[in-house]
Amino acid sequence: MYFALICRDKPGHLETRKANREAHLAYVAETGVVVQAGPFLDEAGEMCGSLVILDVADKAAAEAWAANDPYAGAGLFESVSVQAWKKVVG
Numbered sequence: 001m002y003f004a005l006i007c008r009d010k011p012g013h014l015e016t017r018k019a020n021r022e023a024h025l026a027y028v029a030e031t032g033v034v035v036q037a038g039p040f041l042d043e044a045g046e047m048c049g050s051l052v053i054l055d056v057a058d059k060a061a062a063e064a065w066a067a068n069d070p071y072a073g074a075g076l077f078e079s080v081s082v083q084a085w086k087k088v089v090g
Helices: 015-029 059-068
Strands: 002-007 034-041 047-055 076-085
Touching: 002 015, 002 059, 015 034, 015 047, 047 059, 059 076
Parallel strands: none
Antiparallel strands: 002 047, 002 076, 034 047
16 A cells, blocks of 8 residues: 655755765665655755655554654654555556
8 A cells, every 4th residue: 555755854954964875865765665655845946854754554553663764763754644545647
């Protein structure tokens, strides 16, 4: 089942994102459940959040994945929303 994680960074935390990016990308690769992902950009073109599409068994698994993301562990996110998602195109 697909779930979308909509993650918004805390204001002023771009350096936290950059410092933890390699660990985050390694986590994405190691877990093998990310279908698609990428950062949101602000008006200046700087990263300010993330959209991550997961293919996992249920919402609890999506929430666990989000909680174990190095970005979450670093305190990057102001908010994380986990929403069931249906793929229609792509």
